[in-house]
Amino acid sequence: MADKIYRVNMNDLTSTIEDVSEAWAGLGGRGLTSTIVAAEVPPTCHPLGKHNKLVFAPGLLTGTIAANSGRLSVGAKSPLSGTIKESNSGGTAAQFFARLGIKALIVEGKPSKDVLYCLHVKKDGVDISEVADLKGKGNFDTINTILAKQEEKKAVISIGPAGEMKMPTANISIKDPEGKIRSAGRGGLGAVMGSKNVKCITIDAAESSTVQIHDPDAFKAAAKVFAKALMDHPVSGQGLPTYGTAVLVNIINEAGALPTKNFTSGQFEGAEKISGETMLELMEVRGGKNRHGCHPGCVIRCSQVYNDANKEYKTSGFEYESIWAMGADCCVDNLDQIAEADMLMDDIGIDSIEIPVAIGVGMEGGLLPFGDGPGILKLLKDEIGKGTPLGRLLGSGAGAVGKAYGVTRVPVVKNQAIPAYDPRAVKGMGITYATTTMGADHTAGYAVTANILNVGGSVDPLKKEGQVELSRNLQIATAAVDTAGLCIFVAFAALDVPEAFAAIVDMLNARFGLSLTGDDVVGLGKAILKTEHEFNLAAGFTNKDDRLPEFFSEEPLPPHNVVWDFTGEEIDAFWDF
Amino acid sequence: MQVTVKLFANFRNNRFNKEVRTIAPDITVGAIVTELAIAREEVGVILINGRHGSLDQTLVEGDTLSLFPLIGGG
Numbered sequence: 001m002a003d004k005i006y007r008v009n010m011n012d013l014t015s016t017i018e019d020v021s022e023a024w025a026g027l028g029g030r031g032l033t034s035t036i037v038a039a040e041v042p043p044t045c046h047p048l049g050k051h052n053k054l055v056f057a058p059g060l061l062t063g064t065i066a067a068n069s070g071r072l073s074v075g076a077k078s079p080l081s082g083t084i085k086e087s088n089s090g091g092t093a094a095q096f097f098a099r100l101g102i103k104a105l106i107v108e109g110k111p112s113k114d115v116l117y118c119l120h121v122k123k124d125g126v127d128i129s130e131v132a133d134l135k136g137k138g139n140f141d142t143i144n145t146i147l148a149k150q151e152e153k154k155a156v157i158s159i160g161p162a163g164e165m166k167m168p169t170a171n172i173s174i175k176d177p178e179g180k181i182r183s184a185g186r187g188g189l190g191a192v193m194g195s196k197n198v199k200c201i202t203i204d205a206a207e208s209s210t211v212q213i214h215d216p217d218a219f220k221a222a223a224k225v226f227a228k229a230l231m232d233h234p235v236s237g238q239g240l241p242t243y244g245t246a247v248l249v250n251i252i253n254e255a256g257a258l259p260t261k262n263f264t265s266g267q268f269e270g271a272e273k274i275s276g277e278t279m280l281e282l283m284e285v286r287g288g289k290n291r292h293g294c295h296p297g298c299v300i301r302c303s304q305v306y307n308d309a310n311k312e313y314k315t316s317g318f319e320y321e322s323i324w325a326m327g328a329d330c331c332v333d334n335l336d337q338i339a340e341a342d343m344l345m346d347d348i349g350i351d352s353i354e355i356p357v358a359i360g361v362g363m364e365g366g367l368l369p370f371g372d373g374p375g376i377l378k379l380l381k382d383e384i385g386k387g388t389p390l391g392r393l394l395g396s397g398a399g400a401v402g403k404a405y406g407v408t409r410v411p412v413v414k415n416q417a418i419p420a421y422d423p424r425a426v427k428g429m430g431i432t433y434a435t436t437t438m439g440a441d442h443t444a445g446y447a448v449t450a451n452i453l454n455v456g457g458s459v460d461p462l463k464k465e466g467q468v469e470l471s472r473n474l475q476i477a478t479a480a481v482d483t484a485g486l487c488i489f490v491a492f493a494a495l496d497v498p499e500a501f502a503a504i505v506d507m508l509n510a511r512f513g514l515s516l517t518g519d520d521v522v523g524l525g526k527a528i529l530k531t532e533h534e535f536n537l538a539a540g541f542t543n544k545d546d547r548l549p550e551f552f553s554e555e556p557l558p559p560h561n562v563v564w565d566f567t568g569e570e571i572d573a574f575w576d577f
Numbered sequence: 578m579q580v581t582v583k584l585f586a587n588f589r590n591n592r593f594n595k596e597v598r599t600i601a602p603d604i605t606v607g608a609i610v611t612e613l614a615i616a617r618e619e620v621g622v623i624l625i626n627g628r629h630g631s632l633d634q635t636l637v638e639g640d641t642l643s644l645f646p647l648i649g650g651g
Contacts, residue, residue, distance in 0.1 A: 234621065235649035243586060245650030250585050254643045256627040276650075277589065302650070320650050446651050453649050454622050460629065492649045559627060 003103040008119055008126050010196045011050065011109035015126035020103055026512075029059035030086040031483035031528045032104055033075025037084055038531045040106075043539035047079035047188075048166055048195040050110040056097065056157070056201075057105075059485010063098025063211040064219065066507050067227040068487040070095045070295030072174060077539070078187035079168040080354070080397055081414040081439035084535040087184035088482055090294025091174030093155040093201075097121075098485075099208035111197050116164070118146075122204040134199050136161055138347035138385075139173040139181055142200060147179065155203040160349025163190030165387045167395030169354040170194060173346065176303075180316045181346045182294045186441060187416065188397075190349050214513035222506035226490075229500035230299050235455060235492035240302040241291045243276035245320035248420075248448075249327070250275045255452050255461065256559045257425035259418070260328040261370055262360040263411045266425050266557045270333025274323050279306065279335060286311045300489050306339050315343040321442065324420035325356035326376060330363060337373035344380045350395060355384070357417035358398040365405025409551045414439035414541070423548055424557040424564050426451045426461045431471035431566070434546045435574040437532035443488055445475035449495060456495030462562055468574050476525035476577075483524060484508065526577055533575065543572050578602055578638040585645045588615060606642060607632035613644075621647030 005018040027035055033055040045051035054076045061069040072094035078085035097105065100123055111117070116135055120127040134142050139160045146156055155175060162170035170190030171183045213219045231237045239247050252258045253271035260268040272278060283290060283304060292303040294317060308314045318339060326338045345352040359376055362368065368375040383391030393404055398417040402410030411418040416439025423430025428447025436444035447470050451461035459466040477495075481488055484504060493500040501518065509516055536545075552564035583595045592613060600609065606623055610632065623630040624643040636642060 234619075234647040239586060239646065239648035240650060243648070247586055247648045248650040251622065251624075251643075251645055251648060254583070254585075254624050254627055272594075277586065277594075442651060448651060449649070452622070453647070454629075455647065455649055458629070462628070488651070489649070 003101045005104050005106065006102050006121065006126055007106045007108065008128065009109045010107065010111045010198070013111065013128045015128070017125060024103070027060070027483060028062070028103065029057055029071065029073040029483045029485045030075070030088065030479060031524065032057040033073045033086050034084055034528055034532050036104060036106060037075045037077065038535045041077050043077070043535050045077060047077045047082065047192060052077050052192055052195070053106055053108040054189065054192045054196065055104055055106050057103065058094035058098040060483060061507055061511060062094045062485035064213065064223070064507070064511060065297070066223050066486070067230055067297060067299045068490050069485050070297055071482070071485045071487055072097070072184070073482060074172055074184040074189050076189055076192045078189070078439070079166070079191045080188040081416045082539060083414055083439055083541065084437055084532045085187040085189060086438070086482065087186050087189055089172070089174045089182045089184040090298070090487070091155070091176050091182040092295060093157050093174050093203055094485060095295065096155040096203040096205050096208060098211050099205070100203070107196055107198060110195065114197070116197050116199040119198060119201045120204065121201060123207040131199050136164065139349050140347050143175050143179060143181070146200060146202060153205045155205070156200060158200040159190040159193050160347055161385060161387065162348050162350040162395055163194040164199070165392065165395070166191040166194045167350065167392065169351045169395055169397045170349055171351050173349055176294050177296055182317055183346065185351050186353065187439065213511055215510040219507060219510035222503045222510055225499055226503035226507065227299055229493045229497045229503065230490060233493040233496060236300045236489055240300050240489060243280055244290065244302050244304050244318065246274070246276035246279050246318065246323050248276070248320045249323065250277065251452065252421060255425065256557070257422045257452070257461065258324065258328050259411070259420065259422045261331050262329060262364045262409055263422065264409070264555070266422050267559055268328035268331070270331070271328065273333045274327040274335050274338065279304070279318070282335065283307070292316060298487065300487065302489065308336055308339070314339045315346070318342055321420045322352035322356070325353050325360070329360040330356055330376060331370040332373040332376065334373050337377060340377055341380055344377065344385070348380065348385045350384060353419050354397050354417045355394065357411060358394050358401040361398050361401045361407050361410055362394065362405055364409060365401070365407045367405065410549060412440060413548060414545055416440045421448055422557055424552055424562045425560055427464060428459060428461065428467040428470045430548060430552070430564055431467050431571065431574060432475065434548055434571050435471065436475060437529065437536055443478070445471045445478055446488065446491070447471050447474060449474070449492070455492050462560060464566060464570070468570065472574055472577060475529060476522055478525070479528040480521050480525035483528060543568065546571055580636050580639070581641040582609065583641065583643040585643065586648055587646060588644055600636065603635050605632065606630060606634050606636065609642065610644065615644065619646055621645050
């Protein structure tokens with residue numbers, strides 16, 4: 001049976017199942033969420049109003065045997081940035097959607113009654129029920145309560161208290177195979193879910209089947225080449241499984257690009273203590289575990305189980321960017337305190353990049369001393385988690401905190417916090433932060449590859465030459481990867497090994513009976529970026545919003561003492577395609 | 578002359594994290610890599626004082642050489 005679109009109307013609590021239009025048939029993941037948002041959401045609408053829509057879509061390859069294809073895209077107009085937004089995540093939900101033949105779930109409207117709902121998605125439709133007992137619950141308690149009630153295997157998507165309170169940095173949590181959490185982390189999509197009074201979405205696996213493959217033999221052959229390429233590449237086969245993404249702490253620090261003390265230095269004295277190497281040593285001593293996958297079928301398995309000093313579980317999916325944000329940016333060199341914060345932010349349901357960056361800005365304004373780890377934990381528990389006035393301010397993100405404390409060094413683009421690579425010393429990332437349709441987002445065009453890591457070529461991170469082209473090519477490729485439902489970490493192999501990229505195209509063709517070329521896939525990426533860009537222009541954004549904050553141009557970043565030196569015209573050339 | 582050598586990720590296994598080493602002038606990065614029993618093709622990133630370098634580059638007194646296998650994340 002052909003895949004369908006499931007649509008839930010929260011105005012009258014009804015749902016429908018629709019055929020997929022021709023225009024949407026060739027899309028999945030980000031390509032589909034962005035196309036639906038652009039087609040159906042008025043660009044100038046209030047992100048928390050009834051006209052915004054929350055769209056979930058598995059990728060084109062999700063649900064198949066393709067390695068690392070279990071990503072779920074979530075799209076809407078962002079309450080943080082006001083731009084179009086797509087945030088994607090691992091967990092089990094995407095594969096459950098795909099195996100039920102659900103190409104996208106669209107949640108629209110807004111209920112008149114002030115009560116929370118659960119959407120239970122199954123083959124023949126969506127059941128909408130009240131879940132008053134889940135009000136105010138954290139994500140872990142929510143997931144455990146749902147799983148305890150029901151016998152069948154279920155995927156769970158939920159929001160924590162931050163989403164219920166509609167904080168513009170609230171995220172959406174997705175249960176992983178072990179009942180822990182992965183997050184569609186950025187841009188406040190949890191607030192959009194909260195604005196529609198949807199506390200959770202459960203997805204039934206009982207009636208799921210395998211996804212249809214047009215040419216199973218060709219698919220299997222391409223999937224084999226693809227998985228082998230991922231496992232043979234040193235980054236996806238060795239570095240990521242062994243050390244996790246935190247392997248980046250030391251190299252970005254050594255390169256002088258680790259934003260420290262609210263972006264005043266490129267090196268952090270305590271970097272070694274919060275590095276991937278240190279994390280691995282602690283996991284070995286404390287009985288943690290590396291090589292942990294966020295979804296079935298992941299062969300990279302960059303996640304881990306991180307235990308505390310008492311050998312008790314503390315957190316998983318303990319990522320470089322989250323560690324950097326509370327670590328170097330807030331000057332906390334204690335990995336256990338950062339792990340505690342990571343777990344708390346997962347439970348509250350809030351962006352673990354945006355919040356520590358916001359606190360770093362607050363620290364500069366006198367909120368707390370830099371380095372005060374216990375102080376940060378207290379802010380998370382007693383202020384943000386409880387929704388006090390200070391908690392709501394912090395939960396509004398780095399831009400809001402900068403205004404409230406009169407700070408001029410506020411690292412945001414389109415009001416979204418700049419993550420873990422200083423744009424002065426990794427200039428390709430600066431172009432990505434400035435131009436991506438998402439607000440500052442490292443995943444949109446990860447120029448760290450060629451700038452620092454010598455993957456997919458080499459471009460000097462401290463010079464301007466080649467950066468616009470690098471960022472453009474990566475952003476186009478990323479839009480396509482996000483549409484396929486693949487983890488972005490497949491790019492390390494796909495950028496270096498031609499067979500890996502060819503295998504992605506072959507899998508798409510075998511899955512759907514198409515004859516796409518590599519150029520067609522690039523064309524798809526370009527079309528998605530343009531659709532998103534047009535939405536933002538119609539929402540009121542101009543090229544003047546594609547700029548970095550002025551302090552990057554005026555304050556040299558030690559140790560290389562470099563500034564951001566691109567002209568507006570040079571940045572705008574990004575869109576010449 | 579003296580230089581500081583820093584190793585990262587699995588290059589640390591059975592070696593060291595950071596060491597001040599005395600080397601002959603004009604010695605290349607490649608020669609130091611060989612001395613450390615690291616296969617040249619395993620070297621992913623070379624940083625000399627935080628800037629990208631190459632195997633045939635020579636060091637000067639006081640330099641910091643950081644050696645990484647190919648790694649990634651993000």
